[in-house]
Amino acid sequence: MASVQHYLFLLALCIIYVESADPSAQLCNENSNKTTTEITKNINSLLSKLVDTTSKSGYSATSFGTGQAQVFGLAQCRGDVSTEDCSSCIQEASQEILKICPNRVDARIWYEYCILRYNTQNFIGQLDTGYGIIYYNVENVTDPETFNEGLGALMYRINMLATGPGSKGVGKGETKLTPFVTLYALSQCTQDLSPLLCRQCLAIAVENFGTICENRKGCRVIYSSCYVRYELYPFFFPLDKKLALESSSMTNYRWVTSKP
CATH class of the missing domain: 3.30.430.20 (Gnk2 domain, C-X8-C-X2-C motif)
Structure with missing residues (x-):
């Protein structure tokens, strides 16, 4: 609070x-x-x-x-x-x-x-995590150890993609936690950032996964310079219209603000 x-x-x-x-x-x-x-x-x-x-x-x-x-x-x-x-x-x-x-x-x-x-102030090309909005799912995962291990590996992989050549600042991917559970994640920086500043922004954003979003089934962290999100259901495109609508629902979510 x-x-x-x-x-x-x-x-x-x-x-x-x-x-x-x-x-x-x-x-x-x-x-x-x-x-x-x-x-x-x-x-x-x-x-x-x-x-x-x-x-x-x-x-x-x-x-x-x-x-x-x-x-x-x-x-x-x-x-x-x-x-x-x-x-x-x-x-x-x-x-x-x-x-x-x-x-x-x-x-x-x-x-x-x-x-x-x-x-009127020139902010282009500057890292901005001055304040953030964090949406977190109110429900917790049932196997935190497996979940957090998979989440950490997935975020590392997609954040590397987001800062790679030709990525336009975006990375996305998925990983199977169990034969029946798949974790989906997406990260993105604004394209005015250098790869170094993009990595810094994503690292700051992901830190919230272990605090505010710890063991939560879903989380979205939004800063002016970057965005990260993970869910236990598909939410990024290509996605059919029904799933796209469901993925935007905030029924089980609450929000908080954060300053680094």
């Missing part, structure tokens, strides 16, 4: 959590500067650029404007989702982020399939 001080800090950041078919977290940093008319115009133009590019390629990091009104932005879809799902997610994110943060220069929004953020 977060301390009172941490709780007040989060309130100051005006973080809004949403539990829905597509779980998300949203941050409007109330400690950041207020927008001006010129910055607002640049944000709108930036979002148009991000939506257009990301809908086609799955990733975009760019800026718009000059001087103090320049705005930097990044958008990225989860590496396994289709172009159609990516486009839909980014378009929704670009609309929602303006609703939750209409007057601040630092805004971020996460969906299961995508992330979008902007700021």
Whole structure:
């Protein structure tokens, strides 16, 4: 449970959590500067650029404007989702982020399939684990020793994939724990990170598996620079529509926040 001080800090950041078919977290940093008319115009133009590019390629990091009104932005879809799902997610994110943060220069929004953020400070290429959102399954596994051994080996393997050449920052895989139980996992960094920074981000994220998510049947750790998730059911694509819908359910999940 977060301390009172941490709780007040989060309130100051005006973080809004949403539990829905597509779980998300949203941050409007109330400690950041207020927008001006010129910055607002640049944000709108930036979002148009991000939506257009990301809908086609799955990733975009760019800026718009000059001087103090320049705005930097990044958008990225989860590496396994289709172009159609990516486009839909980014378009929704670009609309929602303006609703939750209409007057601040630092805004971020996460969906299961995508992330979008902007700021007048240049964050591109920098590791950001300043705060995280962790979703954990309330149910525990029945054989922690076998489970944790398999999870550790799987995460090592997919994190190596995520930081390898041509990976675009994503790694995914599965491993059989027993003849009847299979563990699935996915890790991803934002593509602006170097392989070294990606490894650092994933290592920080995975540390939560042994604390907040210890022996849990499922866990999702979301930072601004990376994302890790494991489940005892398939959740990454290729996946049929029914399983895709089930994998986004948060019925058995709770969330906490974490700072490194």
